Structures are given as structure tokens and as C-alpha cells.
Amino acid sequence: MTQQADAPEPAEPKPAARSGEGGGARERIFRAAEWLVAEHGFDGVSTRDIVARAGANVAAVNYHYGSKTRLLLEIFRARATELNRERTQLLRQTLEAEPDNPRAILRALIEPPTLWVDDDRRIALRFLNRARYEGPLEIRELIRTDVRHLRRFADALASALPELPRDEVIWRLHFALGVLHYNQPTDYARLALISDGACTPEDREALMERLLQFICGGFGF
Amino acid sequence: MTQQADAPEPAEPKPAARSGEGGGARERIFRAAEWLVAEHGFDGVSTRDIVARAGANVAAVNYHYGSKTRLLLEIFRARATELNRERTQLLRQTLEAEPDNPRAILRALIEPPTLWVDDDRRIALRFLNRARYEGPLEIRELIRTDVRHLRRFADALASALPELPRDEVIWRLHFALGVLHYNQPTDYARLALISDGACTPEDREALMERLLQFICGGFGF
DNA sequence: ACGCTGTTCAAACGCTTGTTTCATACAGTA
DNA sequence: TACTGTATGAAACAAGCGTTTGAACAGCGT
Structure with missing residues (x-):
């Protein structure tokens, strides 16, 4: 609705995870991306690779971080x-x-x-x-x-x-x-x-x- | 016709260029790719960038070198x-x-x-x-x-x-x-x-x- | 003139990319 | 119980990628 050309910026990260995986999706994505990039390099890791490892949806990266680059940054x-x-x-x-x-x-x-x-x-x-x-x-x-x-x-x-x-x-x-x-x-x-x-x-x-x-x-x- | 799963391998490079540009297309592609990669990095250069700079067609890279990777190699x-x-x-x-x-x-x-x-x-x-x-x-x-x-x-x-x-x-x-x-x-x-x-x-x-x-x-x- | 050979071209193929849409499920609060 | 903002999901988007196709072209020896 409200055109979100700006950052989504959810006010608070998350009170608790939904499953016993290990933190909220935002944090799981952080760690998955870090691990994958460390292992396969910046150009060897796609958004889909990241969310697959984090057990999240493709849209999650852009929802939580705005873009893939901002996540990496x-x-x-x-x-x-x-x-x-x-x-x-x-x-x-x-x-x-x-x-x-x-x-x-x-x-x-x-x-x-x-x-x-x-x-x-x-x-x-x-x-x-x-x-x-x-x-x-x-x-x-x-x-x-x-x-x-x-x-x-x-x-x-x-x-x-x-x-x-x-x-x-x-x-x-x-x-x-x-x-x-x-x-x-x-x-x-x-x-x-x-x-x-x-x-x-x-x-x-x-x-x-x-x-x-x-x-x-x-x-x- | 003859299934060319193998390398095209034109027997000889080329006797002379078609225009006064500077060497055959094969050589122009070589130099264009080298320059572009030196300037913008391996992941910042596409096949189309290369042929554009070399004044050649998209197919030329694969025709002369088999693949983009083989060209770079x-x-x-x-x-x-x-x-x-x-x-x-x-x-x-x-x-x-x-x-x-x-x-x-x-x-x-x-x-x-x-x-x-x-x-x-x-x-x-x-x-x-x-x-x-x-x-x-x-x-x-x-x-x-x-x-x-x-x-x-x-x-x-x-x-x-x-x-x-x-x-x-x-x-x-x-x-x-x-x-x-x-x-x-x-x-x-x-x-x-x-x-x-x-x-x-x-x-x-x-x-x-x-x-x-x-x-x-x-x-x- | 003919066919042969090496080369170029526009167009398209199939696939992957980052990103977006929109509907839905879930909290917590009034 | 309804409302509200947050989070997730499946599906699709447009764009770019490397590569392939098949037709056209040039030059050449015969």
C-alpha cells in the first residue's frame, strides 16, 4: 500500500523465533549468507541459495534487509x-x-x-x-x-x-x-x-x- | 551438420582482417576481453560486452574459442x-x-x-x-x-x-x-x-x- | 559457374538472477 | 471478537546471462 521505495525497516528485529531452528529468520539469513559467501565466494552465492540454507522464503532477504547487497554490507x-x-x-x-x-x-x-x-x-x-x-x-x-x-x-x-x-x-x-x-x-x-x-x-x-x-x-x- | 560437440577449431586463424580495425575478429576479441576484464573484473564483463568492444557478433566468442571460459583461459x-x-x-x-x-x-x-x-x-x-x-x-x-x-x-x-x-x-x-x-x-x-x-x-x-x-x-x- | 570452406549475423533458446506482488497466517492489543 | 502491524509463502516479474541455431556471406581453387 504505502509505496515502500524506502527501506522496510521493521522496528524491532523479532521477539522470538517461530521454530526451534536458531533465531529469527532475519538472523538465520545473516548467518546463512555469511557462511555461504565464506565458503563459495560473493559471486557464487545467490539469494535463493541463502534462503534455502536459512530455511526461509525468497522474499525474506528483501523484506528484512531491503536488498541482497544491503544484507552483505x-x-x-x-x-x-x-x-x-x-x-x-x-x-x-x-x-x-x-x-x-x-x-x-x-x-x-x-x-x-x-x-x-x-x-x-x-x-x-x-x-x-x-x-x-x-x-x-x-x-x-x-x-x-x-x-x-x-x-x-x-x-x-x-x-x-x-x-x-x-x-x-x-x-x-x-x-x-x-x-x-x-x-x-x-x-x-x-x-x-x-x-x-x-x-x-x-x-x-x-x-x-x-x-x-x-x-x-x-x-x- | 557434423555434430560439433568438440571444439570448432578453425584450422588457421585468419589470413587478413576484413576491415582496417586491427587484426582478425579472433584477435580483436582476445584484446577486448583482456582489456575489459582488466578494467571491470571477471564478473563485471559479459560475452556481449566483449563482442561489442571487439566489433563482433555475440556468436563470435563461442565460434572462435568454444566458450567464454576457454577464451579467458x-x-x-x-x-x-x-x-x-x-x-x-x-x-x-x-x-x-x-x-x-x-x-x-x-x-x-x-x-x-x-x-x-x-x-x-x-x-x-x-x-x-x-x-x-x-x-x-x-x-x-x-x-x-x-x-x-x-x-x-x-x-x-x-x-x-x-x-x-x-x-x-x-x-x-x-x-x-x-x-x-x-x-x-x-x-x-x-x-x-x-x-x-x-x-x-x-x-x-x-x-x-x-x-x-x-x-x-x-x-x- | 560451381561447390567448398571459413566467417559473420540476427534471432532465439533455456536458464538464472534479484526483486516484487499479493494473499495469507500470526502475534498482541483494544 | 475484531483490529493492526509483522512475517511468511507461492508465484510471477523483467532483465541479463552464456550459448545455439540456421541462414547468409565472402573468397578461393577447380
């Missing part, structure tokens, strides 16, 4: 915020304890995503990593322009490395992110192939140390 | 072969001149793709980089399994760094590729944003030195 925002909060918190702790230790600063950058691989946020991380390359324009634009969070690390590193020009710090931070992001989605089958099985998926703590050592070396300490 | 193969040949040649020269200089070996890995950005192979490089993440399954599988070329670099590095265990060499080579691949598709707008304009797209030689320095540092020398 909401997932991205939620997970990215979560990751950034963890990093920022770790960075703050680091700066209080030892503000001039660049290694500790870099560790705050690397640790959260590396350790997420082990727990139930493995899916969330995979989603985030895919978003960088495959995600819809709205998401990629968000990644490109929202750099507040990286700036914090750049600032911390610059003041811990006063002898290094700031642009040099940022170049190396950029390189460090390369190592990190390239390493994230790795399935390690290729690494094992090159190394004849010598490089196998190891303990995440060990991997993080390895990463950190390489990056610190790149920074020059 | 042929482009990938051609460009990847070209890149690998250049790297291998450079590596051979290096190993003859100074076989125990790991920096020179890494340079042979980094230099070709970094310098391609400047000349007309910029498009080819962009295509290759996209293929790694967005390409059809056939291409990504090829990237994953064909590691002969990386093995050569692993071998060279291992023998130049005898004190380093081979699996450690491969881990660091893996990290180095991360820096390289992450850096390739960068449009530098984001870097400029973080650095308030301090980090701008610079001379490619200078960028390569910067890359090389970071990677050598990561390796520990």
Missing part, C-alpha cells in the same frame, strides 16, 4: 567493526605498556585476524577477506575510504620509530598488510605442493610469530 | 607464460652471474611484474592479478597446481641461503609473494589517503627498490 560492517575493535583494544594496551616497541604494535595488527582462524570467527574472517576482492562495489568502496583504523597504527608506528620518515612507515605498513592479507585466505595446499609437504598448516601462534618476524625484518628491526 | 595462459618466461630468463642470467646473491634472485622474481606496469603490458598484468582472485575455477585451479615456476625460485634461494632450512625459505618466499601480489593491483589512492598525500605513485624503479628492500629484510639480510 550489514554482515561486512558487523564483522569489520568487531575486528577493528579487537585490534584497537590491543593497540591501546600495547601503547600503555610499551609505547615505543614497534614489534608489539605490529603484533596488535596481526594477532586478531591470525587467531580468528582458530575459533568460530573463522567464517567471519573468510568473509572479510573475500570482501576485499570479490565484494560488491559498496563494500569495496568502504574498505578503500575508511582508513581511520590504519591511521592509528601508522601514528603509533611513526612515534615508535622517530628516525623513520612517516611516508616510509606507511609504505612498509602497506607491505605488511600485503603479507597479512595474502596469507589469510591461503589454504596451504599450494604451499605444501611447492615444499613437498614441508610447509604444513601449523600452530597459529607459531604462524603468527613467523609472520611477525618477516614483517619486522621488512621494517628493518 | 587462453588469455591467462598466454600472459602467464609470458611473465614466467621473463622471470625465468632473468633468474638464469642471475644464477650465471652471481648464484649466491639472494637479493638478485628475489629481484628476478619482482622486477618483471613491477616493470610491466609501465608499458603496454599493464593491461596484461592487471588481468593476471585479477585472475588470482576472481577468475573462473579453471584458471584458479591452474594457479594453485602449477608451481614449477615457483619451485625454481625456491631452489635458487635455498642454495644461495644454505644455512636456512628449505621450508623456512619457502615460508618467506610465500610472504614475499604476498607483498608483491598485494601491491600489484593497488591504485594508490588508499595509500595517499592514509598518508595525507605523502605516499604517491612513484617511479617504478624506486618502488621496486622499496619492495626489494622490504622483502630482503623479511628474509633476514
Whole structure:
């Protein structure tokens, strides 16, 4: 009736689910979409795939989220915020304890995503990593322009490395992110192939140390 | 008539083009597809986009290449072969001149793709980089399994760094590729944003030195 | 002139996509 | 008990996709 060119925006999510499945349809769709995209990629998942896994109707995605893209954007925002909060918190702790230790600063950058691989946020991380390359324009634009969070690390590193020009710090931070992001989605089958099985998926703590050592070396300490 | 479930495979490409456009339709399609994919990504380019840019008919892609995927695969193969040949040649020269200089070996890995950005192979490089993440399954599988070329670099590095265990060499080579691949598709707008304009797209030689320095540092020398 | 061969073309095929429609079922409240 | 806003369902929508068809065309050797 009332032309709903705007967002549907149901006032409240939902008091309780109808069946014992696991949350309301809105939340089930959220999780189904996140899982499917993490598994099959942004371009390998259709609206119908999502609702099938969520046990919902095709119309549910547009009813609850307005569009498929907005659903994906909401997932991205939620997970990215979560990751950034963890990093920022770790960075703050680091700066209080030892503000001039660049290694500790870099560790705050690397640790959260590396350790997420082990727990139930493995899916969330995979989603985030895919978003960088495959995600819809709205998401990629968000990644490109929202750099507040990286700036914090750049600032911390610059003041811990006063002898290094700031642009040099940022170049190396950029390189460090390369190592990190390239390493994230790795399935390690290729690494094992090159190394004849010598490089196998190891303990995440060990991997993080390895990463950190390489990056610190790149920074020059 | 003769059921053509197999490839059409026209015996010879074509003696001459029909108009003064620039090569036969087959070649025009090749270049149009490469350019479009480099520009808009694998999932942002349709068969109709390709033939429109090539000045050909919709059926031409399937006539000349069998399918859209085979066209993309042929482009990938051609460009990847070209890149690998250049790297291998450079590596051979290096190993003859100074076989125990790991920096020179890494340079042979980094230099070709970094310098391609400047000349007309910029498009080819962009295509290759996209293929790694967005390409059809056939291409990504090829990237994953064909590691002969990386093995050569692993071998060279291992023998130049005898004190380093081979699996450690491969881990660091893996990290180095991360820096390289992450850096390739960068449009530098984001870097400029973080650095308030301090980090701008610079001379490619200078960028390569910067890359090389970071990677050598990561390796520990 | 003929047929043969490689190429182009407009049109259509079958399928999937994201989205919409409208009727219905369900709460909670008056 | 009726009313109201929320949620779900089956069905259909228009548009785009990769691919196929069958006819027309050019150039060529015989």
C-alpha cells in the first residue's frame, strides 16, 4: 500500500523465533549468507541459495534487509567493526605498556585476524577477506575510504620509530598488510605442493610469530 | 551438420582482417576481453560486452574459442607464460652471474611484474592479478597446481641461503609473494589517503627498490 | 559457374538472477 | 471478537546471462 521505495525497516528485529531452528529468520539469513559467501565466494552465492540454507522464503532477504547487497554490507560492517575493535583494544594496551616497541604494535595488527582462524570467527574472517576482492562495489568502496583504523597504527608506528620518515612507515605498513592479507585466505595446499609437504598448516601462534618476524625484518628491526 | 560437440577449431586463424580495425575478429576479441576484464573484473564483463568492444557478433566468442571460459583461459595462459618466461630468463642470467646473491634472485622474481606496469603490458598484468582472485575455477585451479615456476625460485634461494632450512625459505618466499601480489593491483589512492598525500605513485624503479628492500629484510639480510 | 570452406549475423533458446506482488497466517492489543 | 502491524509463502516479474541455431556471406581453387 504505502509505496515502500524506502527501506522496510521493521522496528524491532523479532521477539522470538517461530521454530526451534536458531533465531529469527532475519538472523538465520545473516548467518546463512555469511557462511555461504565464506565458503563459495560473493559471486557464487545467490539469494535463493541463502534462503534455502536459512530455511526461509525468497522474499525474506528483501523484506528484512531491503536488498541482497544491503544484507552483505550489514554482515561486512558487523564483522569489520568487531575486528577493528579487537585490534584497537590491543593497540591501546600495547601503547600503555610499551609505547615505543614497534614489534608489539605490529603484533596488535596481526594477532586478531591470525587467531580468528582458530575459533568460530573463522567464517567471519573468510568473509572479510573475500570482501576485499570479490565484494560488491559498496563494500569495496568502504574498505578503500575508511582508513581511520590504519591511521592509528601508522601514528603509533611513526612515534615508535622517530628516525623513520612517516611516508616510509606507511609504505612498509602497506607491505605488511600485503603479507597479512595474502596469507589469510591461503589454504596451504599450494604451499605444501611447492615444499613437498614441508610447509604444513601449523600452530597459529607459531604462524603468527613467523609472520611477525618477516614483517619486522621488512621494517628493518 | 557434423555434430560439433568438440571444439570448432578453425584450422588457421585468419589470413587478413576484413576491415582496417586491427587484426582478425579472433584477435580483436582476445584484446577486448583482456582489456575489459582488466578494467571491470571477471564478473563485471559479459560475452556481449566483449563482442561489442571487439566489433563482433555475440556468436563470435563461442565460434572462435568454444566458450567464454576457454577464451579467458587462453588469455591467462598466454600472459602467464609470458611473465614466467621473463622471470625465468632473468633468474638464469642471475644464477650465471652471481648464484649466491639472494637479493638478485628475489629481484628476478619482482622486477618483471613491477616493470610491466609501465608499458603496454599493464593491461596484461592487471588481468593476471585479477585472475588470482576472481577468475573462473579453471584458471584458479591452474594457479594453485602449477608451481614449477615457483619451485625454481625456491631452489635458487635455498642454495644461495644454505644455512636456512628449505621450508623456512619457502615460508618467506610465500610472504614475499604476498607483498608483491598485494601491491600489484593497488591504485594508490588508499595509500595517499592514509598518508595525507605523502605516499604517491612513484617511479617504478624506486618502488621496486622499496619492495626489494622490504622483502630482503623479511628474509633476514 | 560451381561447390567448398571459413566467417559473420540476427534471432532465439533455456536458464538464472534479484526483486516484487499479493494473499495469507500470526502475534498482541483494544 | 475484531483490529493492526509483522512475517511468511507461492508465484510471477523483467532483465541479463552464456550459448545455439540456421541462414547468409565472402573468397578461393577447380
